[in-house]
Amino acid sequence: MGKRNSQRKNAAMLDFDDDDSASSSSTVPSENMQVSGAEEVQPDKEALLDQSLDALYEKRGSTRENALSAIIEAFNSNLQNEFVEKKFVTLLHQCVNSIKRGSAREISLASHAVGLLALTTGPGDKAQEILEESVLPISQALKSRHETSKISSLLECLAIITFVGGNELEETEKSMQMIWQVVHPKLGSNVVATKPSPAIITTVVSAWSFLLTTMDGRTLDPKNWQESISYFSSLLDKEDRSVRIAAGEALALIFEIGNLEKFSGEAKGPKDSSGHEGNKTREFAHIQGLRAKIVNQVRSLSVEAGGKGSAKKDLNSQRNSFRDILEFLEDGYSPETSMKIGGESLRTTTWCQLIQLNFLKHFLGGGFVKHMQENEFLHEVFGFNPKKKHSSETDPRVSSIEKRLYKSPNSVLNKARTQLLNKQRMISRDKNTGHYAVGFGGEEALEVA
Template identity: 60%
Template sequence: MGKRSSRRKNASMLDSDDDDTLSSSSTVMSDRTVPDVEESQGKVQGGGTKLLDEYVDALFEKRGSTREKALSAIVDAFTNKLQYQFVEKNCVTLLHPCLNSIKRGSSKEKSLASRAIGLLALTVGCENNAAEILEESIPPLSQALKSGLESTLSSVFECLAIVTFVGGNDPDVTERSMQIMWQIIHPKSGPNVSASKIAPAVLTAAISSWSFLLTTVSECKINSKSWQDSISYFSNLLDKDDRSIRIAAGEAIALIFEIGQLDKLSGEDRHSSDSPVHEGNNSQERYAYIQGLKGKILSQVRNLSVEAGGKGSTNKKDLGSQRNLFRDVVEFLEDGYCPQTSIKIGGDILYTSTWSQLIQLNFLKRFLGGGFPKHMQENELLHDVFEFTPKKRQASGGEQLLTSGQKLSRKAMIHLPIVKHEASFQRLFKSPNSVVNKARTQFLNKQRMLSQDRNAGHFAFCPGSEGA
């Protein structure tokens, strides 16, 4: 009881004045009182929560450097181990000081707090606390994005994406977060957003975060003009000098095509002869425009798939990544084949077979960094998202591979990738009789049946739609 009272008192102090300069007689904890991160990390990973309690207590201190050290330790602890036991008792207690750090901390503190909140959401999973984390986080994260502190924006975008991904089960809620991002990606779409130049790293993070959430939204009102504007904007980004921007824009374009939104718009415009004459003419013009835009994009991605260098980084690895991505995009646009990927996690293999899955996987790998294998092996939320069951869970009587008689969890349904092209599964495995292939085929057939029950144009977010 005394610790909670002390935390509330310190929180009040933090809200009133966040000045790091204090007299020597202050009772505030010094930097030396924060346990050394490297020395104590093994103890935290071993299952104990006492040190995490000390780190959380340090977040209520007035000295900024103390809070930064505590946040760094918390980020490391949550990255390298699933802190289920601690979160069960201390979710809100950790969330509030992190939100205060985003509101009033230094650039470094804001970035660390953003990562801590994202990791907290991934650990909580789809419990009631996930929605609370999202709702509590939206105002300070939105304000942090408007502040324009370049050094913090990438972390804030990633945090907003993660907390929405986990807690945004309502499409309107996810749509709201995507609209916040879109106003930064395309400043003209927001009435109160400065049109100042956005740093390449920030724009890349914003597009990647927006695309990550686009993989999850199930329904929204279709705003044809907004979709036309968004795909046109991403097409323009393919001509940017920065390679990371071109790659992020290319992934967003591939995802939009996988959703089938442009095909839907083209179909609507092509069959609009029942409309009044002037509307029919506009629709036909828009149909012609969309077809021309698709042709332009195909030409752009072909060029980027064979680029010899020149624009952007001279790093050969970056150039190779660009070529590989856009070769996949070309193959997808021309033949309907999604990139088939696999990644080894411990003794298991995680497969992806759609752009939605690949974008989710790459985003979470970037966010979790070295902690990704640990989370994929033990985090039940990620097991649901990717329908991934580690062998050790199977051996201990855990969940088995999905069979035709089983139902998907609610969270897996929300994050179910959209399957538009049957051809994308034809090359999944060379051995059609393998045990893995049979189990995987059952799962993919389940996906096909579910996707057929949904309107393809409803798996998308409409940037700029009214009410967002």
């Protein structure tokens, strides 16, 4: 009973209550607890993290899984800036080893831990190292199409580490291609096509859309994405509601970016007597036809009646989502959302912001509020300024390392990402009473970072 009580105490110290997390039922292995005679010594949070990090070297897979669970809980319940400053390399390399050699559950947990590590460090050299070290192991792990939870965790991790650490257009497009190939694999002699589950399709579309929010639509390579809008349109006809909603939001984002022609492909056929002008006319007609088809699909889903055994909550969620999408496609108005965090309102006014918010909220689970209150990178992403409980300059509880992190903007955000996010907020502020022109590229296209 003594060891069990010790485990419960240490789990309670982590103050974690996210029921959706894969780590919610695990604690630190009992062999790592410090016991002195009949009296148990309860380690502080830093010691608990150190013990969990040491446990990642153990041969027993279940021991590593429990350690990863404890690390996830700790990173959710508090921003581990000081721990990351000291142990970043060790934690990253051990998590990458787990992705390479672990069970499906260990891979899922390690992937989530790597994503949390990236969000904690914020953009900079560490985030770039995370991306460089993790992309290949993630790519290799994605090739084994078995457990849905493992594939979904790998996809979410890839999206997060690219969002934080990807500074070049090529890096982001490479990750988007890796995500895309999970549902559209490049078949070879040793590759067998497998039908992805609805849960995996939903994660693919959500992760792909999340990264698209960081892209300038004018720089996208149309050859890479010409099949995407037709694919998303086909997903609107699927039975799974999560798939439909993810596809609908991806289409709304594409329309918001305003480069529909880059995602729909060019009209096929030989040039007629009018040459280039004839091609442009056919292309415009092709795009208009696609747009009309999508609007009709969205309209139907916004008023869909419930089928047999249909969950009312899911049906209402779908109707609400597609009413928002329909209003945007027909009138150009994006949904505006607001939530209170620590007495301050976190607002979104574009599909870009809403997709980013929903993805990060899902990924962080029970740690979302804590990160939104204290994570300066997320403050920059959403232009959110929470009330500060204390000053890092005067509070004795704040370490010298944390003070350095607060003082040095380059340790949190690099210049390229800052400019990108500032541009996104500027677009939101300059929005004319919430109205967006949904164009087809060129000067009419709305640029959303």
